[in-house]
Amino acid sequence: MSDALVANLLSPAVLFFALGLVAALVRSELKFPEALYSALTIYLLVAIGFKGGVALAEAGLGRVWLPALAAIGLGAFIPLWTYPVLRWGGRMAAVDAAAIAAHYGSVSAVTFLAATNYLAAIGRPYESHAVALLAVMESPAILVGVVLGKRAGGGPPVPLGLVVREALFGRSIFLLLGALVVGALCGPDGMEKVGPFFVTPFQGVLALFLLEMGLVAGRRLEDLRRVGPFLLAFGIVAPALNGALGVAVGTAAGLSAGGAMLLGVLAASASYIAAPAAVRLALPEANPTLSLTAALAITFPFNLTVGIPLCDAFARLLQP
Amino acid sequence: MNLHPMKLVTIVCEAYAADAVLRLLAEVGTAGHTSFPVEGSGARGRRLADIPEYANTQFEVITRPEVAALLLERLGAELFPRYAMVAYESDVRVLRPGKF
Numbered sequence: 136m137s138d139a140l141v142a143n144l145l146s147p148a149v150l151f152f153a154l155g156l157v158a159a160l161v162r163s164e165l166k167f168p169e170a171l172y173s174a175l176t177i178y179l180l181v182a183i184g185f186k187g188g189v190a191l192a193e194a195g196l197g198r199v200w201l202p203a204l205a206a207i208g209l210g211a212f213i214p215l216w217t218y219p220v221l222r223w224g225g226r227m228a229a230v231d232a233a234a235i236a237a238h239y240g241s242v243s244a245v246t247f248l249a250a251t252n253y254l255a256a257i258g259r260p261y262e263s264h265a266v267a268l269l270a271v272m273e274s275p276a277i278l279v280g281v282v283l284g285k286r287a288g289g290g291p292p293v294p295l296g297l298v299v300r301e302a303l304f305g306r307s308i309f310l311l312l313g314a315l316v317v318g319a320l321c322g323p324d325g326m327e328k329v330g331p332f333f334v335t336p337f338q339g340v341l342a343l344f345l346l347e348m349g350l351v352a353g354r355r356l357e358d359l360r361r362v363g364p365f366l367l368a369f370g371i372v373a374p375a376l377n378g379a380l381g382v383a384v385g386t387a388a389g390l391s392a393g394g395a396m397l398l399g400v401l402a403a404s405a406s407y408i409a410a411p412a413a414v415r416l417a418l419p420e421a422n423p424t425l426s427l428t429a430a431l432a433i434t435f436p437f438n439l440t441v442g443i444p445l446c447d448a449f450a451r452l453l454q455p
Numbered sequence: 456m457n458l459h460p461m462k463l464v465t466i467v468c469e470a471y472a473a474d475a476v477l478r479l480l481a482e483v484g485t486a487g488h489t490s491f492p493v494e495g496s497g498a499r500g501r502r503l504a505d506i507p508e509y510a511n512t513q514f515e516v517i518t519r520p521e522v523a524a525l526l527l528e529r530l531g532a533e534l535f536p537r538y539a540m541v542a543y544e545s546d547v548r549v550l551r552p553g554k555f
Contacts, residue, residue, distance in 0.1 A: 169492075172506050351505050408508050415471040419537040 139257065139444045147342045148252055149439055155349015156436070160356065167347045175344045179248060180307055181314045182333040182340075187266030188318020189326045194264050202398065205388040206268040209402050210275035213240035213377055218283050220373075225365040227425075233284030234414045234421035235366070238430045239373055240276020241406035242269060244307060245348060246438050248341055250400040253443050254393050255338075261393025270311050272401050273409050277302040280410075281417040288420060301413040308409065345439075352435055358428040366425060370405075370433030378403030378438075378446045382453060392447075392454040399446035403438050405430035458548035461555055462523035466514040466530065467493060468540035469502075473512045475534055480516060483526045486555050488516045497541070517547060517555050 143149060158165045191199060214236035221232035247269050254261050281298055318325065326334075359367065381402025385395030407430045414421060466476055473490070480488055493513045494504035504510040518526070523544050530542050549555065 166505075169505075169507055169510075354503055354505060412471060412508060415469070415538070 139447065140441070142257070143253055143444050144440060146253070146256060147338070148249055148345050151342045152345040152349040152352075152436070152439055155346045155351075156353040156356075157349075159350050159353025165350065167350065172344075172347055175340060175347070176307070177310060178340055179337075179344060180244065180310045182337050183244075183248060183251070183266050184270075184311045184314025185318035185321075185329065185333055186326070187264050188315040189321065189323060190263030190318075191267060191315065192319045192322045194262065198262075199264055199267055202262075202265070202385065202388045202390055202394070203267055203271050205384050206272040206398060206401065207275050209377075209381055209384055209398070210240050210242070210272040211279050213402065214276050214280045214283060217369075217373055218280070221369065222287075225363075225369065227365075228421075229287030230284045230418045230421040231425055233280050233287060234418050234423075235369075235426045235429060236283060237277045237280020237414055238407070238410040238426045239377070239405045239434070240280060241274070241410040242272045242401045243404035243406055243430070243435060243438075244269060244311070244408075245344065246404035246435065246443075247397065247401055249345070249439055250397055250443050250446070252338060252341055253447065254396065257447075259393045259396075259447070261391060261397055265390070265394050265397045266311070267315065268398055268401060270308060270315060273305075273308050273406065274302040277406075277410050277413045281413065284414075284418040284421065288418075295417075298413055298417040301416055302409070305409045305412060348435070352431050355428050355432040358424055359432055362425055362428050366429050367433060370429040371437050374403035374405070374434050374438055374442050375445065378442055379449055382446055382450045386450065386453045392450045395453065396443075396447045396450035399450060400438065400443055403434075403442050403446060405434045407431045407435070456550070458550060459552035460520075461517050461547050461549045461552065462520050463545045463547040464514075464516045464518065464523050464526055464542065465545070466516070466540060466542045467495075468512055468514070468534075468538055470508070470510040470512050472534060472538035472540055473514075475538070476512075476514055476530075476540075479526070479529055479534065480514070483529060484522055485516050485518045485526065488514050490514045497539075502539070517549060519555060 217239050218232050218236040221227050221235055222229060378399040382395045382399035385398030411427060490512050492510045494511060495502055502511050527542060
């Protein structure tokens with residue numbers, strides 16, 4: 136376990152993330168152009184979606200529906216337990232508790248990518264079609280969180296159609312699902328054609344993207360003072376518990392150790408793109424600094440460094 | 456040169472509000488707008504715009520005084536409670552009043 140932890144900390148992905156954090160902390164002038172951030176995002180989502188689609192074509196839908204159902208259930212369940220903890224344990228306003236619960240039930244694609252990277256580095260096989268789990272797990276928690284927040288507080292009326300559209304068809308999920316379908320239609324033949332572009336450079340692109348994520352997270356570190364000790368602790372304890380839950384559910388749904396670890400990482404991760412957009416729309420009274428700081432400045436670095444190896448160790452432990 | 460008085464309404468908002476602002480501009484009957492991404496700081500602290508999803512948008516709208524008044528009134532009533540934004544009006548003079 137400690138070897139795997141050290142190996143993860145010394146991987147290019149994590150070290151570049153740390154470099155980004157340092158750059159933000161020393162207020163370096165390093166800055167990624169917005170267009171590069173968008174381009175890297177598109178590349179990563181298309182690459183992972185396409186690869187997953189090809190794997191899906193090979194595995195067949197029959198092997199995916201149960202884990203996918205488990206992922207949807209997990210996504211919907213996480214806000215149900217985190218909301219009361221935040222509301223009454225953390226004495227937070229109802230909308231803030233609901234907003235944070237939505238962020239933590241939804242998923243972070245980058246964390247998932249880093250986890251697949253980790254598995255590839257240690258040579259553990261996993262179901263490549265697990266990316267379908269990433270796709271289906273993004274929205275349920277957002278919808279549950281929004282309903283929780285709406286039940287608790289009045290606020291201005293919400294264009295519910297817009298929220299559903301935002302939760303289901305945000306930019307990232309559209310691209311991911313689109314690439315998944317393209318990959319499934321192309322199959323292995325298509326992979327042969329685009330593999331050199333989408334597979335070989337993937338780890339390098341991810342490292343570059345994580346450098347930018349380090350900058351993004353680092354710039355929000357000073358907001359940590361504003362979120363209070365409860366949310367700080369929540370940002371570490373909640374992903375650890377959710378990760379364990381995800382691994383257990385994944386194992387029960389018949390996933391391999393690698394696949395169960397990925398479902399664990401998905402459960403542990405907190406959304407910082409899709410959830411903020413939908414929550415801003417549906418629960419405008421919620422303070423976005425709380426959820427975004429917790430997701431980006433606490434939980435994301437925790438998962439990247441410690442959470443991923445922890446989920447992996449637990450997944451191996453549970454494997455029959 | 457023959458210049459005509461008009462109002463310039465400037466709206467600075469989080470990018471999440473952009474769609475709602477655009478709908479409102481159409482509803483009150485403005486003839487056009489200019490928008491661009493911006494970053495800065497405000498009463499609630501820094502407004503980081505490091506990734507597109509967290510960006511802020513500035514809208515500039517030149518319009519007739521009565522439309523500007525309606526726009527500001529509805530902004531205040533409908534969008535200010537929902538989104539992080541500021542809006543202000545200034546006097547400008549334009550060459551071709553028929554365009555606005």
